[in-house]
Amino acid sequence: MEMLRRFNKCRLIGFLRKPRLGVGLLLVLMLTGIPFLVDYAQEWTLRRDPTPITNGSIVQMRARAVSFNMEVFRHNASKYYLIPNTNACDGPDVFLVSFVISKTGHFQSREAIRQSWASVKDVQGHTVLILFALGVPESTEEQERIEEESSQYKDVVQGVFRDTYHNLTLKTIMIMQWFGTYCPAARYLLKVDDDVFLNYHNLMEHLIGLSDDSEDLYLGWVHRRVRPVRNKNDLYYVSESVYSKDVYPDYCSGTSYVVSKDVVLKVYVAALTTPLITIEDVFVGLCAHKMGVSPTHTSKISGPVRFHLNQCCYKSIYASHHIKPGEFLKIWKLVNDGSRCSLLAKYTGLFMCKALALLSPVINQ
Ligand SMILES: *[C@@H]1O[C@H](CO)[C@@H](O)[C@H](O)[C@H]1NC(C)=O
Ligand SMILES: *[C@@H]1O[C@H](CO)[C@@H](O)[C@H](O)[C@H]1NC(C)=O
Ligand SMILES: *[C@@H]1O[C@H](CO)[C@@H](O)[C@H](O)[C@H]1NC(C)=O
Numbered sequence: 001m002e003m004l005r006r007f008n009k010c011r012l013i014g015f016l017r018k019p020r021l022g023v024g025l026l027l028v029l030m031l032t033g034i035p036f037l038v039d040y041a042q043e044w045t046l047r048r049d050p051t052p053i054t055n056g057s058i059v060q061m062r063a064r065a066v067s068f069n070m071e072v073f074r075h076n077a078s079k080y081y082l083i084p085n086t087n088a089c090d091g092p093d094v095f096l097v098s099f100v101i102s103k104t105g106h107f108q109s110r111e112a113i114r115q116s117w118a119s120v121k122d123v124q125g126h127t128v129l130i131l132f133a134l135g136v137p138e139s140t141e142e143q144e145r146i147e148e149e150s151s152q153y154k155d156v157v158q159g160v161f162r163d164t165y166h167n168l169t170l171k172t173i174m175i176m177q178w179f180g181t182y183c184p185a186a187r188y189l190l191k192v193d194d195d196v197f198l199n200y201h202n203l204m205e206h207l208i209g210l211s212d213d214s215e216d217l218y219l220g221w222v223h224r225r226v227r228p229v230r231n232k233n234d235l236y237y238v239s240e241s242v243y244s245k246d247v248y249p250d251y252c253s254g255t256s257y258v259v260s261k262d263v264v265l266k267v268y269v270a271a272l273t274t275p276l277i278t279i280e281d282v283f284v285g286l287c288a289h290k291m292g293v294s295p296t297h298t299s300k301i302s303g304p305v306r307f308h309l310n311q312c313c314y315k316s317i318y319a320s321h322h323i324k325p326g327e328f329l330k331i332w333k334l335v336n337d338g339s340r341c342s343l344l345a346k347y348t349g350l351f352m353c354k355a356l357a358l359l360s361p362v363i364n365q
Contacts, residue, residue, distance in 0.1 A: 032347075035354035039299035046222045046250065046297030053292040062291055065269035066262050070180030080177065083150050083158035088131060089183035095126035096207060096258075097186045099175040102194040104137035104146060104163045108325040109194040114153065116332035117197060123204035129183070132156050132194075133175050135163030165235070168254075168280040176268045179261070188217070189264050192256040196321050197331050202300065203318040207258065217260035218288050218295045220252025221303025226282070242275045243286075251285020252295045253303035256319040266291040299354070308356035312341035312349030 053059055077084040089097070100118070102110055110132055118130040132155055137143055150156035159174045161167045172191060179189050188207055192198060210217070226248045229236040259267065270287035277283040285295065298318065306322035307313055311334050314320065323331065341349065 032351050032355075035351060035358055038358065039354065042222075042297050043299060046224070046295065048216070048296045049294050055292070058290075058292045061269070062266060065266040065291060068180075068265050068269050070177060070265075070268070071184065073177060073181040080160060080174065081158060082136065082160055083134075083147070083156050084178075084182075085131065085150070085154065085157045086182055088154065088157070089129060089186065092127045094129045094183055094186040096128045096188045096190060096204065097179055097183050098128060098130045098190040098192060098198075099157075099178075100130065100132045100192055100194050101168070101171055101175075102132045102134060104134050104142055106194050106325075107145065107149065109328075110149070112325045112328035113194065114155075116328040117200050119332075120200045123201055124208060126204060126208055128200070128204065129186070130155060131175075131178075133171050134158045135161050135167055135171060137163055166278040169276055169278055169283045172254075172280050172284060173268065173271055176264045176271075179264050180268060184261070186261060188258050188260055190256065190258045191254070192319070193254070193321070195323050196256050196319050197314070197323045197328060198256065198319050199314065199317055199335060202316065203258070206300075206318070214260055215262045216293050217258065218252060218263050218293050219259075219298055219301075220257030220295060221255070221299075221301045222250050222252055222295045222297040223248075223281070223285075223303075224250050226251075236279055238277055238279065238282075242277060248282050249285050249289035250295050251281050251288070253301070254281030254284070255303060255321045256301055257281075257284075257295075263288065263291075263293055266293055302357055305357045307353040310349040310353050311335070311337075311339075312345045313353035315341055316346060316350060317353075 053062070073080065074086070077086060098118070100110070100113060113130075121128060134146060134156060135158070137146065146156065146158065150158070157175070157178055159171060161170045161174075163171075175191065176189070179186065190203075227246060228238045228243055228248065230240070231237060267284055267287040270290045271283070274283070274287055274290065277286065288295065300316070300318040302317070302320045304321065307317060307320040309327075309331065314331060314335050
């Protein structure tokens with residue numbers, strides 16, 4: 001017995017001394033560390049630029065923008081909205097306004113979002129307001145359903161433009177105008193698509209943690225050095241007369257991004273004199289750039305891809321894309337089941353979801 005134990009011990013020590021195992025362990029650590037290193041590198045290179053703006057004309061434009069008064073639009077609600085929902089922001093001080101950009105026909109997605117992440121109304125005493133932004137549908141039947149939906153939930157804002165892909169930029173301008181007109185005291189605006197799962201608590205905790213005078217915030221998953229598509233048959237086609245340079249300025253993926261209220265005004269004012277590009281997120285990036293606002297990258301938003309569904313991963317991110325209507329409630333329950341993730345579970349969970357997210361452009365090709 002004693003001999004057997006000693007024999008086992010020797011084997012164990014011998015095994016550990018084998019260089020192969022040490023190298024193997026190191027390799028595993030290094031490999032699993034890659035997605036985290038990539039995140040870190042991206043966040044570092046796309047961090048907020050603290051240097052003050054010195055260009056006189058930009059300084060002037062910024063000052064004019066933040067004093068722009070949108071409350072004058074209150075007098076003409078019917079000119080801009082079929083459903084203006086003018087009183088949605090009344091009540092307790094709203095901290096964050098979340099606008100879910102939704103296609104008119106996506107009744108199921110809106111229902112699933114209301115039942116899941118949008119059921120949160122308050123985080124640590126900070127009020128959040130969730131609204132759905134719609135355009136005009138093709139059929140009057142659909143319009144009637146939307147009006148019913150709106151009177152039931154009171155969370156719809158509907159513009160006067162047709163609800164089409166190429167009008168998405170108009171929809172973003174509309175939510176910015178709505179924010180400035182009807183909820184000008186709110187601190188932040190979140191724009192999110194209706195196929196995105198939000199971990200509201202994490203995002204809110206981050207925003208609450210920023211300093212009170214946090215200006216120039218434009219936070220999301222940043223696209224860098226994207227070239228305009230010049231093929232006329234492409235969905236993303238942009239002509240040289242509309243945008244002539246070779247690359248777009250950095251911009252946050254339109255799937256979900258947050259801007260501070262001063263950025264809402266800056267982008268809105270810049271948009272008034274910028275040729276309309278129908279790619280919504282590129283357009284917002286251009287307007288922000290004109291005003292000297294640069295985006296901040298976060299790896300907690302999945303941007304164009306979907307984070308692999310893993311409980312501990314979803315408990316630590318802000319947003320994941322490509323979620324089907326039927327999945328929202330399931331994920332919501334998974335995130336809010338009250339269980340805690342061990343450090344190891346968090347590491348492996350994050351590794352899984354990030355590695356698969358990094359690989360997904362390759363897999364989907
Ligand atoms: C200041 O900004 C304007 C507008 O973006 C630009 O045309 C001009 O070249 C800039 N001036 C300097 C000195 O960078
Ligand atoms: C609102 O409508 C009135 C009358 O149609 C018009 O004179 C005014 O310029 C409009 N205001 C805005 C801000 O569009
Ligand atoms: C955008 O909406 C306007 C106003 O309803 C409409 O005339 C136009 O055709 C729409 N554009 C596209 C590209 O769908």
